[in-house]
Amino acid sequence: MTARILLVEDDAAIATVISTALKDEGFALDRAASIAERDQLLAGNTYAVMLTDVVLPDGDGIATLAAARARHPDLPVIVLSAQNTLDTAVRATEIAAFEYFPKPFDLEELVRAVVQAAGQRGEVAQSVEDASDALPLVGRSQAMQGVYRMITRVLRNDLTVLILGESGTGKELVAEAIHQLGHRRTGPFVAVNAAAIPRDLLESELFGHEKGAFTGATSQAIGKFEQANGGTLFLDEIGDMPADAQTRLLRALQSGRIRRVGGRQEIAVNVRILAATNRDLGPMIAAGTFREDLYYRLAVVPIELPPLRERSGDVPALARHFLTQAAGEGLPRRRIDAEGAAALERRPWRGNVRELRNAVYRLALLAREDTIDGDAVEAVLGAARDATTAASPVGLAEALDLWLRETRPPEGRLYDSAIAELERPLFAHALAETGGNQLRAARLLGINRNTLRKRLTDLGLDPEACARRD
Known part of the structure; x- marks a missing residue:
């Protein structure tokens, strides 16, 4: 018997793409464009798998599933969502969803999941208890979607x-x-x-x-x-x-x-x-x-975890999140406008999310107006330096100072951490310059070869990998 799939999706274009792919795979398919249509179809039919969007014209596709799942406890559910947050991924896990796909999704991967779910009907995991509301991760970029899915x-x-x-x-x-x-x-x-x-x-x-x-x-x-x-x-x-x-x-x-x-x-x-x-x-x-x-x-x-430079589109959401945190910790309540968010997004953020958080807290404390705009960002944080240009190079002392402020090595490890941070690129450069010859690299550095070998081991540096550096 041909397995029948229920697709709950109000976007006609997306529904057409999914329907065509599943029919090509040999599935029969019914489509609902709302929760009301979904419940009507579930009342009179049996399905191998249900795919559902979250935001539907008449409600939340996840929040309204309890009654439907009570009548069909073994029905595998695949959640599709443009609300690409950790909260959505976790809510999908809480209803024991077979799989969660943030939009836009890989169609071939979605079809494979439907095939697998249809073959494992009745093996859906039990729902977990309500999770904590304290979701510490922020961002809807594609880079973070992979992280959310792995967490779930x-x-x-x-x-x-x-x-x-x-x-x-x-x-x-x-x-x-x-x-x-x-x-x-x-x-x-x-x-x-x-x-x-x-x-x-x-x-x-x-x-x-x-x-x-x-x-x-x-x-x-x-x-x-x-x-x-x-x-x-x-x-x-x-x-x-x-x-x-x-x-x-x-x-x-x-x-x-x-x-x-x-x-x-x-x-x-x-x-x-x-x-x-x-x-x-x-x-x-x-x-x-x-x-x-x-x-x-x-x-x-x-x-x-992706560095912030690979998900710069998340900077505005992170900034708003940190402003809310700052207000909760007693700092002035601020908001950031589109110009201010764009100014933050253009900055390099070598220290990643930690550096951004510290900068936003500084803005919350020192900004002159309740609304943070581009001028406020520049006034408090200074003009942004373009990380991709060498027109204004950062000096060694300045770079080390920046690293120390962003990394904050623990007490008792400050000296060792700073020395290791300096030695790593220094030794890598010497090995690259000498083609990996440790004796010549030691001479170039002005140290004993045995000292070089020991420090390479302590730092976890591979001489051959350093020699192959472009």
Whole structure:
């Protein structure tokens, strides 16, 4: 028997494209242009799959589905939406949607999803409880749609997620969203920054320690793994974790058990692991500074966050979001007009969303008028520098100062972080200039070859990759 599909879509052009593609695939198809027509068709017919838009002439296509799903609990639903926010993606997950497609969508991918859903009728996942309203991610760009879809795929499972992206792109916000909206949201969310903890204390921070385990251990301490039991442990800056801690972490991930420093008893822990890094782990694996087996344990589901320069169209929405946040924190209530938003959008934002947030808070504090326009942006933030032109180059000291203000290395790591940030391009340049010859590169730098080798290992730089640099 030919499988019949119900398409709920008020846009005739979109409906025609989808209908033609599904009929070519061999499906029969009914179309409803409103919620009322949808309910009438559902009352008298049986369907293999329903595709539904969200915004319909007579209401919300998701919010009004409860009664229809009660009568057809096994009906797979595919949600189509131009309201491309994390909220929409999560609402689709809450109704146990088989799939969510933001508009514009890939037609071939949509057809494949319908074919798969029609073949798995009756295997739709159970709906989750209402999720938190605190949705920390903002943006409707195509780049962010992929992030939203990946987030919704990991909400009902405990797969380990590795969040990748430049500093300031919002990696911790993604981790918080996965926890807040997932099935572990009633448990604790514990975050630990591997770069902010002295190396000799990191294992104790993660796994805890027994009294007398080392000098200064005057009492027993519970580590982050035990604190996160039943919830989520977020390991930030995983690329800065020393080798010995990597080994113990791998063992904990493999066994689900930890041992406090100085302890003999193994303790079972039930923790979901989310990790993040702004570093390229590939060269570090090649250099032996990051364990390959640990990488594969962490990167079961990688989610890569786009830098702000690749989703500049999200800047106005982010600016409005941060102005609302600023007002909630006691700063003057401001609004930004189209000219002001465009002025922000034109700026380079090397520090990504974090830099934009700080700039908007500065605007909220210092702008002379309640409405922020282009003149206010320039008056408070200064004239925008074009990141693509070398007409006004940024000096080394200025660039380092900008990096320090945007990155804000943790206390006790300021010197090491700054030196590493300077050494990385310096050593890469020397290796590129000498074709990867480490002896010549060391001479060019004026340092010992053994020192160069050690720093390359510490920084996770691959000499061959540096030599191939254009």
